[in-house]
Amino acid sequence: MQISQDFSNVKKVYIEPTTFCNLSCKTCMRNVWNTQQGRMTHSTFQNIEKSILTIDPLPSVFLGGYGEPLSHPNILEMITSLKTNGIKVELITNGVLLDSYINQALVDLKVDRVWISVDAADSKSYQDIRQKSELSLVLKNMYSLQALRLRTAHRLPRLGISFVAMKSNIEDFPEIVKMGRMVGVDYFSVSHVLAHTVELSREILYENLLKENLEPSQYAPKISFPRIPFSDESEKYMIQKTSSFFSYSICDQDIRFGENYCPFVNRSSIAIRWDGKVSPCLPLLHNHQYYLEDQVHYSFEHFVGDINSDTILSIWNKLSYQSFRQKLLNFDFSPCAYCNSCEMAFNNLEDCFGSGFPSCGKCLWAQGLIRCP
Numbered sequence: 001m002q003i004s005q006d007f008s009n010v011k012k013v014y015i016e017p018t019t020f021c022n023l024s025c026k027t028c029m030r031n032v033w034n035t036q037q038g039r040m041t042h043s044t045f046q047n048i049e050k051s052i053l054t055i056d057p058l059p060s061v062f063l064g065g066y067g068e069p070l071s072h073p074n075i076l077e078m079i080t081s082l083k084t085n086g087i088k089v090e091l092i093t094n095g096v097l098l099d100s101y102i103n104q105a106l107v108d109l110k111v112d113r114v115w116i117s118v119d120a121a122d123s124k125s126y127q128d129i130r131q132k133s134e135l136s137l138v139l140k141n142m143y144s145l146q147a148l149r150l151r152t153a154h155r156l157p158r159l160g161i162s163f164v165a166m167k168s169n170i171e172d173f174p175e176i177v178k179m180g181r182m183v184g185v186d187y188f189s190v191s192h193v194l195a196h197t198v199e200l201s202r203e204i205l206y207e208n209l210l211k212e213n214l215e216p217s218q219y220a221p222k223i224s225f226p227r228i229p230f231s232d233e234s235e236k237y238m239i240q241k242t243s244s245f246f247s248y249s250i251c252d253q254d255i256r257f258g259e260n261y262c263p264f265v266n267r268s269s270i271a272i273r274w275d276g277k278v279s280p281c282l283p284l285l286h287n288h289q290y291y292l293e294d295q296v297h298y299s300f301e302h303f304v305g306d307i308n309s310d311t312i313l314s315i316w317n318k319l320s321y322q323s324f325r326q327k328l329l330n331f332d333f334s335p336c337a338y339c340n341s342c343e344m345a346f347n348n349l350e351d352c353f354g355s356g357f358p359s360c361g362k363c364l365w366a367q368g369l370i371r372c373p
Helices: 042-052 075-084 100-107 123-129 137-151 170-182 207-211 232-236 312-316 320-329
Strands: 012-015 060-063 089-093 115-116 156-165 186-192 222-225 247-250 251-253 268-272 278-279 288-292 295-299
Touching: 012 042, 042 075, 042 137, 042 312, 075 089, 075 100, 075 123, 100 137, 115 137, 123 137, 137 156, 170 186, 170 232
Parallel strands: 012 060, 012 268, 060 089, 089 115, 115 156, 156 186, 222 247
Antiparallel strands: 247 251, 268 278, 288 295
């Protein structure tokens, strides 16, 4: 069994330093967790780093997961070691802990990118989503980081904003882009909300997309657009209600609608939980629940190895894991997220195509709805 050459090696390693967090955001799966929490030990981190250093070329590292990376007491030591060994490092943060000391360290260490989660443009809405936090503090910290990086020749870290779109905050996004540009942000990553509660299920913006019928792409009419400026006039070019019945391209670049693919496999990435358990992706690091059309769904954690007893490359090259990645590349799963009608669709244990655990047809990351930087 052959894996495509482009996906034959690990290119990105997601590391979850901790599941603890200094905030209680209403969008976080930690609100409905019933799972052990913890922080990565020095020994586990060393095992990860040793494994990474055996991979050629070196993969990049993304520090994040289902906790606040900067709350780990040894996070700067981790970053220092990674950067000393020539490894590209990104991290995501809620921005609260980006004080002057942390900011100076991130600049001195030449961290490649820092993602800051910002989901509202005014203080009241921000505090409603990211409880125990203040937008003014996060903006102050971002301005401070921007000022420090501009004093250097390397201008690192580059800054990104991660935005979770909901009915209650989608109108804030243009203002968030303006705010971000003022503090030097050059990348905005937008995701829909993964609704872990009934309350959040009322906030999702993708109900119509999930209700549309899937049409075979070979029979779908294609609409090819020119480069389109974002303006009121551009609406004249666009169909108001995007339908999966059509396929689209802009300047001959295809836009995927209703076509499933695993973003983690396509990035040749792997995810490592705080305790060293290795998973194919971030969504499979922890058991969690989410809602679609008022029906609760369960996603059960899945691991392909443990970094405390094995190496990244040996795990990556297991025949069973190679076979699973090939299945994800072909995406040979039933369209559970669209069907959403039988008991098999309500968890990732199996599907009606005969796929065993984990069956990924109901994964909202695979639908392009939920995204991670």
